[in-house]
Amino acid sequence: xxxxxxxxxxxxxxxxxxxxxxxxxxxxxxxxxxxxxxxxxxxxxxxxxxxxxxxxxxxxxxxxxxxxxxxxxxxxxxxxxxxxxxxxxxxxxxxxxxxxxxxxxxxxxxxxxxxxxxxxxxxxxxxxxxxxxxxxxxxxxxxxxxxxxxxxxxxxxxxxxxxxxxxxxxxxxxxxxxxxxxxxxxxxxxxxxxxxxxxxxxxxxxxxxxxxxxxxxxxxxxxxxxxxxxxxxxxxxxxxxxxxxxxxxxxxxxxxxxxxxxxxxxxxxxxxxxxxxxxxxxxxxxxxxxxxxxxxxxxxxxxx
Amino acid sequence: xxxxxxxxxxxxxxxxxxxxxxxxxxxxxxxxxxxxxxxxxxxxxxxxxxxxxxxxxxxxxxxxxxxxxxxxxxxxxxxxxxxxxxxxxxxxxxxxxxxxxxxxxxxxxxxxxxxxxxxxxxxxxxxxxxxxxxxxxxxxxxxxxxxxxxxxxxxxxxxxxxxxxxxxxxxxxxxxxxxxxxxxxxxxxxxxxxxxxxxxxxxxxxxxxxxxxxxxxxxxxxxxxxxxxxxxxxxxxxxxxxxxxxxxxxxxxxxxxxxxxxxxxxxxxxxxxxxxxxxxxxxxxxxxxxxxxxxxxxxxxxxxxxxxxxxxxxxxxxxxxxxxxxxxxxxxxxxxxxxxxxxxxxxxxxxxxxxxxxxxxxxxxxxxxxxxxxxxxxxxxxxxxxxxxxxxxxxxxxxxxxxxxxxxxxxxxxxxxxxxxxxxxxxxxxxxxxxxxxxxxxxxxxxxxxxxxxxxxxxxxxxxxxxxxxxxxxxxxxxxxxxxxxxxxxxxxxxxxxxxxxxxxxxxxxxxxxxxxxxxxxxxxxxxxxxxxxxxxxxxxx
Numbered sequence: 001x002x003x004x005x006x007x008x009x010x011x012x013x014x015x016x017x018x019x020x021x022x023x024x025x026x027x028x029x030x031x032x033x034x035x036x037x038x039x040x041x042x043x044x045x046x047x048x049x050x051x052x053x054x055x056x057x058x059x060x061x062x063x064x065x066x067x068x069x070x071x072x073x074x075x076x077x078x079x080x081x082x083x084x085x086x087x088x089x090x091x092x093x094x095x096x097x098x099x100x101x102x103x104x105x106x107x108x109x110x111x112x113x114x115x116x117x118x119x120x121x122x123x124x125x126x127x128x129x130x131x132x133x134x135x136x137x138x139x140x141x142x143x144x145x146x147x148x149x150x151x152x153x154x155x156x157x158x159x160x161x162x163x164x165x166x167x168x169x170x171x172x173x174x175x176x177x178x179x180x181x182x183x184x185x186x187x188x189x190x191x192x193x194x195x196x197x198x199x200x201x202x203x204x205x206x207x208x209x210x211x212x213x214x215x216x217x218x219x220x221x222x223x224x225x226x227x228x229x230x231x232x233x234x235x236x237x238x239x240x241x242x243x244x245x246x247x248x249x250x251x252x253x254x255x256x257x258x259x260x261x262x263x264x265x266x267x268x269x270x271x272x273x274x275x276x277x278x279x280x281x282x283x284x285x286x287x288x289x290x291x292x293x294x295x296x297x298x299x300x301x302x303x304x
Numbered sequence: 305x306x307x308x309x310x311x312x313x314x315x316x317x318x319x320x321x322x323x324x325x326x327x328x329x330x331x332x333x334x335x336x337x338x339x340x341x342x343x344x345x346x347x348x349x350x351x352x353x354x355x356x357x358x359x360x361x362x363x364x365x366x367x368x369x370x371x372x373x374x375x376x377x378x379x380x381x382x383x384x385x386x387x388x389x390x391x392x393x394x395x396x397x398x399x400x401x402x403x404x405x406x407x408x409x410x411x412x413x414x415x416x417x418x419x420x421x422x423x424x425x426x427x428x429x430x431x432x433x434x435x436x437x438x439x440x441x442x443x444x445x446x447x448x449x450x451x452x453x454x455x456x457x458x459x460x461x462x463x464x465x466x467x468x469x470x471x472x473x474x475x476x477x478x479x480x481x482x483x484x485x486x487x488x489x490x491x492x493x494x495x496x497x498x499x500x501x502x503x504x505x506x507x508x509x510x511x512x513x514x515x516x517x518x519x520x521x522x523x524x525x526x527x528x529x530x531x532x533x534x535x536x537x538x539x540x541x542x543x544x545x546x547x548x549x550x551x552x553x554x555x556x557x558x559x560x561x562x563x564x565x566x567x568x569x570x571x572x573x574x575x576x577x578x579x580x581x582x583x584x585x586x587x588x589x590x591x592x593x594x595x596x597x598x599x600x601x602x603x604x605x606x607x608x609x610x611x612x613x614x615x616x617x618x619x620x621x622x623x624x625x626x627x628x629x630x631x632x633x634x635x636x637x638x639x640x641x642x643x644x645x646x647x648x649x650x651x652x653x654x655x656x657x658x659x660x661x662x663x664x665x666x667x668x669x670x671x672x673x674x675x676x677x678x679x680x681x682x683x684x685x686x687x688x689x690x691x692x693x694x695x696x697x698x699x700x701x702x703x704x705x706x707x708x709x710x711x712x713x714x715x716x717x718x719x720x721x722x723x724x725x726x727x728x729x730x731x732x733x734x735x736x737x738x739x740x741x742x743x744x745x746x747x748x749x750x751x752x753x754x755x756x757x758x759x760x761x762x763x764x765x766x767x768x769x770x771x772x773x774x775x776x777x778x779x780x781x782x783x784x785x786x787x788x789x790x791x792x793x794x795x796x797x798x799x800x801x802x803x804x805x806x807x808x809x810x811x812x813x814x815x816x817x818x819x820x821x822x823x824x825x826x827x828x829x830x831x832x833x834x835x836x837x838x839x840x841x842x843x844x845x846x
Contacts, residue, residue, distance in 0.1 A: 051697045053845040073701045081697040087690040089609065090429075090506065092591065099595025100605060104698040125590035129429070129506055140694070 002029045003062070004151055004182040005050060010059035012045055012206075019045040020056065021206035027184055027199075032177050034197035035186040036287060042206040043186045044084055047155050050184075051081060064151060077105070080144035084155040084186075086136040090129030094122060094139045101143040113146040119168050134160035145172050152176060152183045158192065170196060190283045202287065210286070217286055222255040224279040225264075230272030239264060321577075324441035328449035332423050340457050343415045348464035350411065354404050355472050357790060359396070368394040374634065375402055381634075383526040383627065387536075390551025397478045397550030400469070405549070408486045409541050410522065412461060413493040416454050417514040420497035423450035426507035428581055437581060447498060447576050451569055454494050462487035478550030485544040488561035492540045493518065495568025502575035505588045540564055602700055602708035610679055614716045617675040621668055621720055622727040628664040629731020632741070635660035654814030657736075661728065661745055662814040666806060668724045669752035670788050673781045675720055676756045679713035680763040684774040693845055702840050706764065710833065713760045718753055725749030741813070748812035754825035755805035759784070761832035768836035768843070 005027035012020040019042050027033040037043050048054045050063050052072030061068050066075050088097055098117075102108030117124055120138045128136065137160040144152060152173075158166050166189070173183055173196050187193050193200060194214065202210040210217055222243065227233075228251045236252075237245050241260025246253050256264050268276075281289075333340070362368050372394035375381045382388065386406055390398030424447055427433045433446065462483040469479040497514040504510035521539040528536030529545075536542035540561060547557045598604055635656040654662070683706060686692045696705060728749070729742035763777035787796060787804035801807050805828075808821045 048693070048846070051693075053693055053696060055842070055844060072696075073699050076697060077699045079697075081694065083690065083694055083697075085690060086694075089605075089691065091609075093593065095593040096591060096595035096599060100599050101694070101698060103595070103597075103600035104602075104695065104700055106699065124593040127588045127591055130588055 003027065004029045004031075004064060005033075005184060006060075006062045007046070007050075008060045010046075010049065010056050010061055012042075012049055012054060012056045019206055020049065020059075022059070023203065023206060024208050024211070025201055026211070027182065029182055030177075030180045031198040032173065032183040032185060032196050034193035034200040035184055035203065036188075036190075036193065036200060037186075037203035041203050043203060044155055045206075046203070047081070047153050047184070047186065050153060051076075051079075078149055079151040079153060080105070080147045080149035082137075082140045082144045082152075082154045082157040084157075084159065086133075086140040088128035088131070088136055088139060091127060093125055093127055094131065094135070095124030097128060097139055098124065098143045098146070102146060105147055105149075107148050109146050109148065113142065116142045116146055116172075119172075120165060132160070134162065134165070137161060138165070141169065141172075145176070150181050152181065154183065154185045154187075156186055156188065158187065158189060166192065190287060194283045200283075214283065218258070218280050221281045221286055221289065222257055223261060223281065224253070224255050226251050226253050226277040226279075227268060228252070228274045229268065230274060233268065233271045236264075236267065239267060321442040321444040322448055323445060324439070325445045325449055328436070328441065328445050329453055332449055332453045335423075336419070336453070336457075339419075343419070344457060344461050344464060347408075347411045347415060347461050348468060351404055351408055351465055352468040353786075353790060353794075354407075355400060355469060357794075358400050358403055359472050362396065362399055365394075368396065368399055371399050371402075375399075377634075381631070382529045386525070386545045387529045389545070389548040395550060397474050400474065401478075401482060401549050401551075405482065405485075405545060406522075406541065408465065408482075409489045409544055410518065412458065412486050412490040413518050413541075414515070415461070416458060416490045416493040417497040417500075417511060417518065419454045419457065420450055420494050421501050421507055421511045421514065423453065424498065425501035425504070425510045429507050433581060444573055444576065447501075447572060451494055451498060451572075455491060458487055458490035458494070461490070475550070477553060481547050481549035481553040481555070484558055485547040485549060485561075488558055488565065489540060489544045491565035492561055492568065495565050495572065498572035499568055499575065502572050502579060602695060602705050603711055606682070606708040606712045610682065610712050610716065613675065613679065614712075614719065617672070617716075618720050618723050621672060621724045624671070625664070625668050625724040625727035626731040628668075629728040629733075629745075630735050632657055632660060632732035633735045657732075657741070658814040661732070661741065662748065662811040664728055665725070665745065665748040665752060665812065666788050668728070668749065669721065669756060669806060670781075670785050672717060672720045672724065672752075673756055673759050673784065676713050676717045676760045677763050677777050677781055679716060680709055680760050680767070681774060681777060683709045683764075683767050684771060687771065687845060690846065696845055702845075703837055706767070706837060706840055710760060710764055714757060717756045717760070718750075721749040721753055721756070722746065744813040747817070751809050751812050751817070751822060752806065754822045754829065755784075755809050757829040758805040758825050758832070761829040761836070764836035765832045765839070766836070768839035771843070 003026055005025060007023055007025040010020050010023045010025075011018065021042075023042065023046060025035075025046065035043055035046070045054060049056050049061060050068050052068045052070075052075070055069055063075055064078055068075060088094075092100070095117075098113060099108060102113065120142060122135060122138045122142060126135075128139070131139070137157065141157055144154070144157075158169050161169060170192060173185070176183060177196075183196075185193065185197060197214070199213050200211070200217065201208050226248075233252055236242055236254065239260070240263075241257035242264060243255045243257075244253075362371060372388070372391040375385065375388050376391050381402075384406065385402045388398075388402055391402065427436075427446070436446065437443075465486060466479055466483040469482065470476065493514065496517050497510070500510040500514040500517070501507075504513050521541045524539035525536045525542035525545065528534070528539065528542055536546070543557050543560050543564075546554060548554055599608060653659075683692070686695075692705065696702060725746040725748065726742070729745040732741050732745070733739045759777070759780050762780050763774070766774045766777050783800075784804040784806050786794070787801050788806050790796070791801050805825055808825060810816065810818050810821065
């Protein structure tokens with residue numbers, strides 16, 4: 001599978017801070033890749049390293065088959081970028097800024113630009129100084145989406161958008177994906193990632209802690225079970241892979257590692273199952289598990 | 305924004321419009337812990353340095369009398385320095401006032417404008433003001449704290465001015481009148497800037513309109529002092545001169561200035577109660593929906609962003625140049641004064657007119673360096689505002705981005721110097737009735753361009769090598785100004801003089817033209833540019 005982005009053991013330090021601490025990242029050509037992580041975990045640093053704005057200290061980074069630092073200018077012809085914090089020239093109108101970037105990139109597509117301005121309900125005549133955060137974000141989205149770039153690097157692109165515009169954005173990204181173009185989407189909006197992304201990487205303290213398709217990630221994590229039985233269940237706690245067992249009224253709730261699911265069900269059958277609800281982990285749960293310090297610490301203690 | 309509009313009907317019932325005043329004041333002091341001392345030191349230091357040079361130049365009554373004769377005879381002197389109160393029987397104090405008074409007013413007024421807008425309107429544009437106002441802070445607190453804080457700085461400057469003039473042995477009454485007048489002018493312009501901050505459509509527009517008001521006040525009193533004396537009374541600067549420091553002081557003028565300051569500050573308070581945060585009374589006009597096809601490169605954008613700045617610098621320097629040109633005919637008379645002759649002697653050897661013109665050309669070039677350096681420093685502004693990043697994420701190389709601002713700086717510098725040279729030449733031609741000086745003066749201003757390019761290249765090198773210290777580029781401008789204007793007075797050592805690139809330019813038209821130093825300056829500029837470019841290509845952006 002050809003890769004659009006590949007980073008191996010990339011380290012980037014700012015003085016004593018290790019912003020990227022041996023990061024591994026793989027984004028396949030044509031996929032929409034979700035990039036998740038808590039604030040300050042190194043998401044923006046990753047993207048700015050890929051853009052050749054920051055120079056990494058060690059490790060290997062490849063972007064569209066080139067070196068993001070050395071081949072920056074040539075690579076930038078083939079990608080579009082939406083920064084997380086959009087800052088514009090206050091005295092230029094939105095339309096002027098969109099067209100300026102279009103001309104710098106050299107692929108200003110006028111009909112597409114006009115259509116996007118309309119869909120995002122942006123007033124291109126207003127001076128950028130009078131735009132709200134959401135409107136500045138729309139300018140950046142229009143100028144990225146109006147391009148025909150083969151790779152889109154989006155750094156929390158929907159942070160200031162309202163739910164309606166969020167839907168428009170999702171439609172646009174789906175269309176981009178359908179054309180076989182690659183998208184790297186850093187985001188905190190999990191519903192958006194769950195809906196758009198084929199694969200996800202979770203970063204924490206400058207390291208990738210999880211990477212894979214959402215399905216794969218679910219199988220490596222726990223399923224929540226709620227069960228009621230004819231006879232009280234015993235011996236469940238001692239089974240390997242079972243966690244946080246608690247009784248709620250007549251029902252028993254617990255979490256189980258996916259690989260232990262079969263064994264646990266066999267054990268339960270002996271007590272006469274009356275009802276059983278199983279919930280695969282949502283992305284939010286995956287996410288909280290990787291984010292939460294306490295959970296991560298107890299996890300480390302449990303596996304060792 | 306909407307929540308603020310919604311809360312409007314409750315405006316009158318909002319309790320404690322000054323809530324949080326104390327915390328805001330302390331916060332402003334904290335933010336200005338470098339800036340405020342820097343302003344105070346520069347204003348007081350410049351006045352003290354001028355005072356030192358005047359004390360050194362005019363030691364005997366006859367020297368004072370020579371000065372007074374020229375100053376009273378000459379129109380341009382009056383336009384720049386005032387009507388010359390006390391020069392009939394010239395004391396050191398009166399001469400001092402003629403030299404520093406108006407410039408002290410302008411310096412202090414600029415300080416008050418910049419600082420007031422910085423803490424009011426500029427703050428609103430950063431979204432921080434919303435956070436602050438959402439945090440139990442009264443509607444008037446920010447404006448009130450800003451006015452009080454700048455007023456405190458203003459008073460400290462006044463104390464500094466008083467102490468430095470007293471240290472040079474000037475009389476206490478005159479010194480007090482001088483610093484009181486200067487302080488009062490500062491207070492008036494705190495008010496002017498506060499009103500501008502409410503009315504204008506942006507922080508830049510607020511600074512520009514307050515600055516224009518200052519320029520208008522300067523011109524009104526300049527024309528007034530040339531003869532139409534009622535015009536002087538339309539300008540707060542004119543009132544402040546009329547306190548007649550060191551010449552039969554008229555203290556009641558301070559009441560007038562006090563009323564103007566109080567009135568304008570009160571006006572700003574009333575206006576601020578009536579407007580939304582971040583909005584002015586003059587709305588920004590909408591721009592074009594489609595970008596011009598010419599706006600297609602970093603160079604085009606840099607030129608567009610610097611357009612207003614270039615036009616203002618050109619007009620400002622052309623006016624100053626024309627004024628100097630018009631007084632060329634006084635050059636011979638001035639040279640009769642030993643003191644002035646010594647000053648001009650820094651320029652080299654030649655006829656009085658040539659020496660005078662060479663000095664004028666140097667002074668305009670030193671002023672123009674403000675344009676040259678500030679334009680290159682826009683690179684750093686763009687980087688800090690995170691506007692460089694998206695541009696450098698397109699197929700624009702760092703080299704191309706950096707050179708775009710350097711090009712705008714270099715070309716703009718040439719434009720400024722050509723127009724200034726023509727203004728000086730035409731001014732002197734109009735006065736002397738001969739066009740013979742026009743081309744030599746134009747040549748002289750153009751010969752300054754390589755020196756200015758060196759300052760631009762120093763800025764490029766700093767932006768590339770140590771972006772945090774990019775503002776140090778102003779040190780180059782400051783050193784050049786001190787060397788250019790005060791080298792003889794302060795008896796500066798040669799090595800320090802040689803630091804200034806302007807020292808290496810032949811002082812045309814008072815000297816023979818030489819290619820070599822100019823070529824060397826250009827080579828130094830090119831070398832420093834390469835240093836900056838090389839470093840730029842290796843460092844992180846942001």
